[in-house]
Amino acid sequence: MYPGTTGTRPATELSTSDRPRLARHVRLSFCRTRQRPILQLPETVVVLNRSGADILELCDGRHTVAEIVAGLGARYQTVPGDEVRRFLTRLVARHWVELADG
Known part of the structure; x- marks a missing residue:
């Protein structure tokens, strides 16, 4: 957990359920x-x-990574789930995005 926060954890690799x-x-x-x-x-x-903004609009702590990919799939024809996970992993590493405990 990050200092001063609760219910979050760092990630080295995102799961579809994060x-x-x-x-x-x-x-x-x-x-x-x-x-x-x-x-x-x-x-x-x-x-x-x-596309980066569209991903982050869905990062509200309620949607899982899988739900974010599915939501983007409804807007765009192809959404590479691995690219979404890599994008989010980079933002988690920079402490710009946190992962809520499910």
Whole structure:
């Protein structure tokens, strides 16, 4: 667990049953100037592409990774589940996304 948090754990490899959510210090937003979705972090802004934003919109701690992949599949024809897991794994490693205990 991260210091000062409960119900979260770090991950070296995401499972389809993990329930990702944005960390408390991270906010998904839309930048009007750039006309792009962004992640706002302390002293940092990360510009996202649409698919990255779509993944993170579903990271609410209720949806499993499998449900996120299925939800994206309803929007797009092909959704490589392994790419979604790699994307989320990188964000978990940076402490931008946490995994809620099921």
